[in-house]
Amino acid sequence: xxxxxxxxxxxxxxxxxxxxxxxxxxxxxxxxxxxxxxxxxxxxxxxxxxxxxxxxxxxxxxxxxxxxxxxxxxxxxxxxxxxxxxxxxxxxxxxxxxxxxxxxxxxxxxxxxxxxxxxxxxxxxxxxxxxxxxxxxxxxxxxxxxxxxxxxxxxxxxxxxxxxxxxxxxxxxxxxxxxxxxxxxxxxxxxxxxxxxxxxxxxxxxxxxxxxxxxxxx
Amino acid sequence: xxxxxxxxxxxxxxxxxxxxxxxxxxxxxxxxxxxxxxxxxxxxxxxxxxxxxxxxxxxxxxxxxxxxxxxxxxxxxxxxxxxxxxxxxxxxxxxxxxxxxxxxxxxxxxxxxxxxxxxxxxxxxxxxxxxxxxxxxxxxxxxxxxxxxxxxxxxxxxxxxxxxxxxxxxxxxxxxxxxxxxxxxxxxxxxxxxxxxxxxxxxxxxxxxxxxxxxxxxxxxxxxxxxxxxxxxxxxxxxxxxxxxxxxxxxxxxxxxxxxxxxxxxxxxxxxxxxxxxxxxxxxxxxxxxxxxxxxxxxxxxxxxxxxxxxxxxxxxxxxxxxxxxxxxxxxxxxxxxxxxxxxxxxxxxxxxxxxxxxxxxxxxxxxxxxxxxxxxxxxxxxxxxxxxxxxxxxxxxxxxxx
Numbered sequence: 001x002x003x004x005x006x007x008x009x010x011x012x013x014x015x016x017x018x019x020x021x022x023x024x025x026x027x028x029x030x031x032x033x034x035x036x037x038x039x040x041x042x043x044x045x046x047x048x049x050x051x052x053x054x055x056x057x058x059x060x061x062x063x064x065x066x067x068x069x070x071x072x073x074x075x076x077x078x079x080x081x082x083x084x085x086x087x088x089x090x091x092x093x094x095x096x097x098x099x100x101x102x103x104x105x106x107x108x109x110x111x112x113x114x115x116x117x118x119x120x121x122x123x124x125x126x127x128x129x130x131x132x133x134x135x136x137x138x139x140x141x142x143x144x145x146x147x148x149x150x151x152x153x154x155x156x157x158x159x160x161x162x163x164x165x166x167x168x169x170x171x172x173x174x175x176x177x178x179x180x181x182x183x184x185x186x187x188x189x190x191x192x193x194x195x196x197x198x199x200x201x202x203x204x205x206x207x208x209x210x211x212x213x214x215x216x217x218x
Numbered sequence: 219x220x221x222x223x224x225x226x227x228x229x230x231x232x233x234x235x236x237x238x239x240x241x242x243x244x245x246x247x248x249x250x251x252x253x254x255x256x257x258x259x260x261x262x263x264x265x266x267x268x269x270x271x272x273x274x275x276x277x278x279x280x281x282x283x284x285x286x287x288x289x290x291x292x293x294x295x296x297x298x299x300x301x302x303x304x305x306x307x308x309x310x311x312x313x314x315x316x317x318x319x320x321x322x323x324x325x326x327x328x329x330x331x332x333x334x335x336x337x338x339x340x341x342x343x344x345x346x347x348x349x350x351x352x353x354x355x356x357x358x359x360x361x362x363x364x365x366x367x368x369x370x371x372x373x374x375x376x377x378x379x380x381x382x383x384x385x386x387x388x389x390x391x392x393x394x395x396x397x398x399x400x401x402x403x404x405x406x407x408x409x410x411x412x413x414x415x416x417x418x419x420x421x422x423x424x425x426x427x428x429x430x431x432x433x434x435x436x437x438x439x440x441x442x443x444x445x446x447x448x449x450x451x452x453x454x455x456x457x458x459x460x461x462x463x464x465x466x467x468x469x470x471x472x473x474x475x476x477x478x479x480x481x482x483x484x485x486x487x488x489x490x491x492x493x494x495x496x497x498x499x500x501x502x503x504x505x506x507x508x509x510x511x512x513x514x515x516x517x518x519x520x521x522x523x524x525x526x527x528x529x530x531x532x533x534x535x536x537x538x539x540x541x542x543x544x545x546x547x548x549x550x551x552x553x554x555x556x557x558x559x560x561x562x563x564x565x566x567x568x569x570x571x572x573x574x575x576x577x578x579x580x581x582x583x584x585x586x587x588x589x590x591x592x593x594x595x596x597x598x599x600x601x602x603x604x605x606x607x608x609x610x611x612x613x614x615x616x617x618x619x620x621x
Binding site: 063081083084085086087184187188189190191192193194195196197 | 407
């Protein structure tokens with residue numbers, strides 16, 4: 001059966017609305033009383049897996065799910081072997097370098113060599129500073145990355161920014177943007193090539209209903 | 219202190235080996251029936267040899283430093299070694315050369331930290347023969363192998379590397395490798411975001427989608443303005459697809475291309491069906507530039523081959539119930555009734571082993587424990603041994619059947 005991996009968290013609601021619009025109903029995942037991680041669409045055409053956003057490309061790469069929805073940021077960080085089929089346009093945010101507002105730096109290139117950068121996105125951070133040719137020490141954190149510079153553990157952070165409010169309230173300012181991110185529909189490459197479970201039909205349907213557009217939530 | 223194998227290494231216990239041998243024997247029989255001969259090349263090669271073809275990145279090779287030779291690598295595949303030896307050591311041989319191998323390969327895993335390092339491959343190389351006939355032989359041989367091991371449902375994804383590469387020529391050189399990378403990785407979003415004119419973007423997306431039922435794909439590609447070599451490649455593909463009609467499922471995929479220039483003609487992947495997890499059972503293609511790289515005078519020679527990923531085949535066959543589920547039991551347990559009977563016991567066991575030479579194999583164990591007969595019987599039953607031969611000091615034998 002066609003299997004779709006859906007990300008817990010910020011993208012879930014929009015993902016489920018989109019799939020519902022093409023006839024795949026996984027809205028049971030939005031029910032707060034639901035504890036099931038694997039459900040079938042009521043029409044019996046597909047099943048949904050509810051997984052952590054970082055795990056969506058894993059299920060798709062290994063072919064346990066033929067389709068998945070995940071932010072571009074996760075794809076940039078993990079570089080999974082998947083087919084990136086459609087830019088869904090929602091879940092807009094950006095990957096940015098930020099420093100405390102009182103720090104003297106106004107651009108990432110001004111950061112001193114061998115400084116410390118805290119991030120959940122260690123590969124993105126590493127690649128970015130490699131391109132700038134600034135050797136840095138990346139400190140991996142799993143959340144509340146803003147505390148890195150606040151406590152003095154690091155000079156800067158690399159993190160996802162959507163409205164910028166969290167940065168502002170923690171006294172940080174954005175220096176540079178690494179890239180813009182939106183939700184992407186991804187597919188298992190072999191299933192895509194072989195058009196398993198009429199994948200192309202679903203991709204066409206989803207493609208019709210998702211024009212890439214920048215939608216900032218207020 | 220626990221002594222564990224390094225991450226990525228694995229032990230194959232007797233049952234694993236029995237299953238693996240079953241697969242390899244069935245494949246080898248087919249290879250031999252088609253006139254292929256086994257070749258064994260070194261596990262260690264110079265790194266230069268391994269990466270010369272351009273398909274292997276040095277960082278994916280497990281490297282070994284040798285004080286005299288410099289950097290060596292554990293082979294990540296066999297074709298480079300076979301190409302090297304074919305053009306230097308077998309130069310006088312008549313062509314085509316039909317060679318097969320069955321060997322372990324090693325890969326440094328990048329993304330998956332604890333991924334496997336050592337794999338097994340069985341495959342063939344058909345050297346010195348270009349064109350449709352050789353292409354057809356390789357794909358039909360592959361189909362014969364799969365039917366010999368009992369895999370009925372599988373898909374071929376067939377591409378044409380040279381044709382696809384030439385279809386990329388309209389793109390400006392500066393951006394061509396980005397287009398190629400996006401097509402190779404099926405990165406539709408990346409392709410749509412490249413700065414291309416609307417016509418070129420349409421052409422790029424056309425190429426990315428150029429797959430499906432062979433007749434339809436051939437028709438689509440025929441509508442392009444083709445030059446004579448492209449026209450010939452399409453005609454060849456058409457003939458090949460006709461010859462391959464008996465195959466269970468064939469997808470013609472002209473977006474199947476690598477980011478490096480290694481394959482020069484047909485290129486294919488063999489995929490198991492969805493129920494068995496769509497594993498890549500094997501892959502291969504034509505490499506008409508490769509042999510020339512290894513030839514001292516750069517003499518070109520066509521070549522085509524494929525390899526099976528034995529682990530993936532193993533997994534699929536386990537699911538199909540094709541493989542042995544037990545190691546073979548011994549036919550006989552020969553037991554000395556006393557210490558004085560030991561010499562006679564070994565003599566009788568040897569006699570049993572040499573009987574029935576026309577049968578595949580008679581397995582005879584000698585009981586070493588000197589335990590009471592009842593206990594020996596119990597253990598023999600557990601081990602599925604068919605008969606016990608009790609030998610006494612006089613050398614006379616009492617046969618007891620446990621069936």
